[in-house]
Structure formats: C-alpha cells, structure tokens
Amino acid sequence: MAEKKDINPFLKQVLELGPPLAFFFIYLRLRDDNFVIGGTEYSGFIVATILFVPLMLAAMGILWYLTGKLSRMQIFTAFMVIFFGGLTAWFNDxxxxxxxxxxxxxxxxxxxxxxxxxxxxxxxxxxxxxxxxxxxxxxxxxxxxxxxxxxxxxxxxxxxxxxxxxxxxxxxxxxxxxxxxxxxxxxxxxxxxxxxxxxx
Missing domain, CATH: 1.20.1300 (3 helical TM bundles of succinate and fumarate reductases)
Known part of the structure; x- marks a missing residue:
C-alpha cells in the first residue's frame, strides 16, 4: 500500500480544479472553430473534450505521485471522463x-x-x-x-x-x-x- 504523503493544500486545489477550468477556457477559445482530424470534422467542443482527458489524467498522476493516494471518487470520476470522452470523440457526438x-x-x-x-x-x-x-x-x-x-x-x-x-x-x-x-x-x-x- 502506498504511503500517504502531505501536500500543500493550494497545490492540491490547483491539481483538482485546474483541469475543469482548463477545459472551460479551451472551450471558450475553440467553441467557434471546426477542426478536420483524419478526414473527420470536429467541433471546438469535441476538441476541448479530447484535450481535457489527458490534462485531467496528468493532474491526477501528479496528485497520486505527490500524495501516494487517490480517492475512490477521483478514480471513478476519471474512469467516467475517459469513457465518455472517448465515446464523444469516437462518435463525434x-x-x-x-x-x-x-x-x-x-x-x-x-x-x-x-x-x-x-x-x-x-x-x-x-x-x-x-x-x-x-x-x-x-x-x-x-x-x-x-x-x-x-x-x-x-x-x-x-x-x-x-x-x-x-x-x-x-x-x-x-x-x-x-x-x-x-x-x-x-x-x-x-x-x-x-x-x-x-x-x-
């Protein structure tokens, strides 16, 4: 079992809240644009969603490295984001x-x-x-x-x-x-x- 470590509370908040805020600002920047990837056209929302998944995983990876622990809620939420983010990109919906x-x-x-x-x-x-x-x-x-x-x-x-x-x-x-x-x-x-x- 990984040893639980202390972490600066501000840094913890940044890692937890940073990805959703990043998604928000990426969406604002891309919402009026369309992108062609592999011959398929994607809206700015879809691209923002695709970018959000690795951002969230990176933040969770850093949080796990620094604290030695992830809550069940964090793990479940990450799974849901990956699964539905993947469906969003796959079906372009x-x-x-x-x-x-x-x-x-x-x-x-x-x-x-x-x-x-x-x-x-x-x-x-x-x-x-x-x-x-x-x-x-x-x-x-x-x-x-x-x-x-x-x-x-x-x-x-x-x-x-x-x-x-x-x-x-x-x-x-x-x-x-x-x-x-x-x-x-x-x-x-x-x-x-x-x-x-x-x-x-």
Missing part, C-alpha cells in the same frame, strides 16, 4: 460528454441510496476518519446528500437538453460545483451537534 455528469451524480446518489436501504451510511465509510460524527448525523447527511446528487443529476439533464452548450459548460464548470459545496457547508453547519468531540 457531444451528447456523450454532457450525459457523463448526469451519470456521475446519479451513480453517487444510487450508491448512497443502496446503503440507506441497508441501514448504512457509505458516506461515513469514506469520510469517517476526516470528519468524526455520530452515526445519527451520518445517516442524516447521507440522506440529504443522496437527494442532492439526484437533484443535480436531473438538473444536468434539463440543462444540456434544453439550453445552449455555452450555458451548459458554464453551469458544469461553476454552477454545479458551487451548488454542491454550498450545500455541504450548510449541512456541516446544521449537523454540528452530531460531531464527536475528540477531547472527550
């Missing part, structure tokens, strides 16, 4: 990459939901060491986060099917992550009474 977000959020909601049906919090299994909290608090947070992921999955479907690609890229890059972060911060504040005191 941007819908595959847009659907990826729906499936990622939907998968997280389904996994948490399966745990809830079993009377368990899979969220606690992943985060318990970083966030000491009593079982009751974990179950409440898991139910709420399960619902949140389901809402985000539905929201992504509505956005990409009814709105422009420009708007989807902006909401995908900024809207959904900010909404999820705000939701989590609100939940942690509301669930303070369930937190374990390490000094007791």
């Amino acid at each position: 941007e819908r595959f990459f847009k659907m990826k977000t729906t499936l990622v959020y939907g998968f997280f909601s389904a996994i948490l939901g399966i745990g809830l049906l079993q009377g368990k919090s899979y969220l606690a299994y992943v985060l318990d060491e970083m966030l000491p909290m009593r079982d009751e608090g974990w179950m409440i947070l898991t139910r709420r986060l399960c619902a949140c992921f389901a809402v985000l999955a539905v929201a992504n479907e509505l956005v990409w099917r009814t709105m422009s690609t420009d708007l989807w890229v902006k909401i995908e890059t900024f809207g959904f992550p900010i909404a999820l972060m705000a939701f989590l911060m609100m939940q942690f504040s509301m669930l303070q009474r369930y937190m374990d005191d390490p000094d007791q």
Whole structure:
C-alpha cells in the first residue's frame, strides 16, 4: 500500500480544479472553430473534450505521485471522463460528454441510496476518519446528500437538453460545483451537534 504523503493544500486545489477550468477556457477559445482530424470534422467542443482527458489524467498522476493516494471518487470520476470522452470523440457526438455528469451524480446518489436501504451510511465509510460524527448525523447527511446528487443529476439533464452548450459548460464548470459545496457547508453547519468531540 502506498504511503500517504502531505501536500500543500493550494497545490492540491490547483491539481483538482485546474483541469475543469482548463477545459472551460479551451472551450471558450475553440467553441467557434471546426477542426478536420483524419478526414473527420470536429467541433471546438469535441476538441476541448479530447484535450481535457489527458490534462485531467496528468493532474491526477501528479496528485497520486505527490500524495501516494487517490480517492475512490477521483478514480471513478476519471474512469467516467475517459469513457465518455472517448465515446464523444469516437462518435463525434457531444451528447456523450454532457450525459457523463448526469451519470456521475446519479451513480453517487444510487450508491448512497443502496446503503440507506441497508441501514448504512457509505458516506461515513469514506469520510469517517476526516470528519468524526455520530452515526445519527451520518445517516442524516447521507440522506440529504443522496437527494442532492439526484437533484443535480436531473438538473444536468434539463440543462444540456434544453439550453445552449455555452450555458451548459458554464453551469458544469461553476454552477454545479458551487451548488454542491454550498450545500455541504450548510449541512456541516446544521449537523454540528452530531460531531464527536475528540477531547472527550
């Protein structure tokens, strides 16, 4: 098992958030262009997607090298990006990459939901060491986060099917992550009474 190493928090944020931001700016630069590769014409969105995959893999590789560890969520997200990025390029169809977000959020909601049906919090299994909290608090947070992921999955479907690609890229890059972060911060504040005191 690889030894977990400390890493500068700012550098960690750059490696995690850098690739999505890079995709956003690459898309803005290429969105009005078309490219012929191997005799096939690709839109700027498709090319931005193709470039995003190695950027994300490089960032994850550096993160793994520096920390000695990748979370299950990071590994799953990387797989989804590679798979749907590949489908997007192979079929020359941007819908595959847009659907990826729906499936990622939907998968997280389904996994948490399966745990809830079993009377368990899979969220606690992943985060318990970083966030000491009593079982009751974990179950409440898991139910709420399960619902949140389901809402985000539905929201992504509505956005990409009814709105422009420009708007989807902006909401995908900024809207959904900010909404999820705000939701989590609100939940942690509301669930303070369930937190374990390490000094007791």
